[in-house]
Amino acid sequence: MESKTVKISELLDDYTDNEFFIDEESEVNIDKIKEKVIAKVSGKKTKIKPVAKIMIAAAAAAALTGMVSAAAVHGTMETYSVIAEEKAVQHKTDASADDLTEKLVDEDGNVIEVQEADGDKTQYEETLEIDGYDAGIVTDDSADVTEKLTDEDGNVIEAQKADSEADSSDKTDTFRFENE
């Protein structure tokens, strides 16, 4: 035979005592209870629920991640930009250096190369043997680029070479071919 039990103390949860011990004996100050409850409730009203807190934290984290990523991308792009700029400058410099390379070709088409790559002010002298001529090449920083070719008697047979390149305008190369 199956039996069921009911706890009397739990059963009496549904009972309302309107007869015994009502409004008596308690020395508890109701105003203090009220104060405490209202203070807690008022505090709780403005409190954010845990779920909302988590969502806000997640959103903040996502935003932060986004910012960091954006910054990283921006940084990378800037780096690329700087690298690209540097490369462009390097390229330009190389190009300029190429432009600054002056080639002197002799009568047979042999290249006698005189190079001023990075715009440094250099002066050098070298001796070349060109058909009995000793070519003394002097480079200085004077305003005009002049080439002088003199014959056996010392007469100038070829006048000058004015450098029309803008970026080499600050250079003056004087080539002096002296009779050996």
Next chain:
Amino acid sequence: MTDNDIVNGLKKGKTKALEQLIDRYGKYVSSVISRILRGRNEDCRELSADVFLAVWENREKLRAENLKGYLGAAARNKAFNKLRNEWEELPLEEDMIIFDDGEQPCEAVERKETALLVNRAVNGLEPITKELFLRHYYYGQSVAEAADALGLSLSAAKTRLCRGRQTLKAILLKEGYDHGEQNCENK
């Protein structure tokens, strides 16, 4: 302001309604707790505040009907839980009514609202037995304590409690108390 107004105010989140609830039932709640805790004003104040905070937290589910009963039950639970933490077991004499298989109150008569039924059953007890019954089972007083308060001997008090349990069971069966889903399984 009626209980209905207070409950509606609470549901709208008005703290003014909570204040009115405390004004109206604060004394009752603290009296129930105080009786169970045998004074101890500090604990009583703490638990009373907890009851009203619980009401606030669960205000969506609150019903105006039997608001006082709801508060009383909440107060009892808080106080008993406090005692259980201290004593492990409440000193209640045979805290149960046994319904045998043949006794199917939910089949016998139409279901009625539990609170109404339990109140009617307790109020159907003989006055001295009812007070003894409530002191012991509702307020958690020991049999000796309750007997002493009513000027009864311990054995006389136990006999009355036993009689009270039988009467309560008989009333519940007669009134059609539904003592849980399990009891209606064989419907």
